[in-house]
Amino acid sequence: MSYIFSEFEAADHSEWLKLVEKELKTPLVSYEIIEGVFANPFVGNLASSLGSSISKSKVGWAIYQHVEGDSSLEINRNILEALEGGASGISLFIKDEEFDFEVVFKDVILSFIEVRFYFSDEFFSSSLFFQNLEGFVEGKDAHFVFGGLTKAELQMATNWGKIDVSCKSEGTFAVNLSEALREAEALAFSEGFEVVISLPCQENFYLNIAQHKALKIIWSKIAEAYNSPQKQISVISKVNFSHIEPNSQVIATTQQTASSVFGGSDAILMQNIPFDVEKYPENFSARITRNIQNILWNESFLYRVNDPVKGSCFIDDLCQKMINEVWTLFIKDK
DSSP, X not given: OOOTTTTSOOOOHHHHHHXXXXXXXXXXXXXXEETTEEEOXXXXXXXXXXXXXXXXXXSSOEEEEEEOOSSHHHHHHHHXXXXXXXXXXXXXXXXXXXXXXXXXXXXXXXXXXXXXXXXXXXXXXXXHHHHHHHHHHTTOOOOEEEESOOHHHHHHHTTTOEEEEXXXXXXXXXXXXXHHHHHHHIIIIISOOOEEEEEEOOSSHHHHHHHHHHHHHHHHHHHHHTTOTTOOOEEEEEOOOOOSSHXXXXXXXXXXXXXXXXXXXXXXXXXXXXXXXXXXXXTXXXXXXXXXXXXXXXXXOGGGXXXXXXXXXXXXXXXXXXXXXXXXXXXXXX
């Protein structure tokens, strides 16, 4: 039986580019998608395949909800409401020592969720916090992440959870990510911590996918170099707010969340979208913010595919350029 397409000539990439250029009536040139990184949407199958797949240790991602309150009782109430509404992760900002673990986590089954603690710069009683935490978690299967710690505080957190390394959002992406990777490398392989990296989301859909993939692929190469391929990191995607109008922010947040998941994010964290408290019920902002992820999980089923953009020539090309840029900076002066 003859191959059905054998009578047709093989596609010619250069001829295809001429046709595209003719239809678009503009030169097909690469453009700077982020400082120092140029994207070519017309690269086609001439781009080399990455040859690397991203993987995750669990199905889907953690749906984080930012929770705060003026008292431990109020924090507990807000945590329970978030969990009942579909959240699987809680982010708590610790601003002072008035934090009663027994009250905050009353009726919360810690083995089923992730809890991220972030400390304010003014918080001066972290030793008391960890002392109380030690007494509280004894015998419990808890999953904690700690962010914003000083070097002295890092040692206190050693036995209680993962360390959050935050990638800066200001400045050049490649520089910021290479610095975050260096810090994560030292914590993971020199000091023995489990590490997560908080990665600021980009509003550019394709760029956001590529930066998440680039981060995971580079880390896998670092782990291989240490003969520890099993020592993987988790990535928390921090969604940025770039719109004053709340409904516009909902749209921007949705695409940032989706592209982060496509890129392999392990958790999505965003502040509650600031809807007008005089026009909407008290908990409206928290519910809408949380439901963005609930809909993407339960109605769009984004969790079902591990690496949905694998094989995309444009994403592969963009991701490889980002990997090259970051890796050059990462190994500098090593």
